[in-house]
Amino acid sequence: MKDLTFRQLQDYLLEHYHQSRTEEGLFMKLVEEVGEVAEVLNGRSGRKEGVQDSNEELAKELADVIHYTVASAAINRINLTKTIFEKDKTAAIKYQHERDLEGFLKGTSKTIRNDFLLIKKVLVNIRKIKQGKW
Secondary structure: OOOOOHHHHHHHHHHHHOOOOOHHHHHHHHHHHHHHHHHHHHHHHOOOOOOOOOHHHHHHHHHHHHHHHHHHHHHOOOOHHHHHHHHHHHHHHHOOOOOOHHHHHHOOOOOHHHHHHHHHHHHHHHHHHHOOOO
C-alpha cells in the first residue's frame, strides 16, 4: 500500500465532489461519521451495547471522518498541509511542546523550548551590554 498525502487526497476528493456535493452536505456527512466514531467508543467503554467493538470498525469510521474533513477542505480550496503546519507551530509554542511537527519531520534534536531559552539568554546579554554590566 502506498503512502498518501493530504494534497493527493484533496485533489482526488475535489475531482470526486466538485459538482455533486455542497459544503453543507459534506458537513452533515462529517457529523454523521463523528457520531459513528462515538458509537464505537461508547461500545468499547461499555456505555452502549450491541456495537461492534474492534479496531477495524474504529479505523473505518475514523477514515470516514478524515474523508469528509478533507473533502470539505478540498471544495473550499483550503491547503490542509500548510494549515496543519501553521496550526501545529502555534500550538507547539503556546503549549511549550518539545518540538513542532516540522522539527519532528526533519528529525532535529533542537527543541522549541531550547530555542526560546537561547533567544531569551541572548536578549538578556544584549541588555547587559547596553547597560554596561557585561
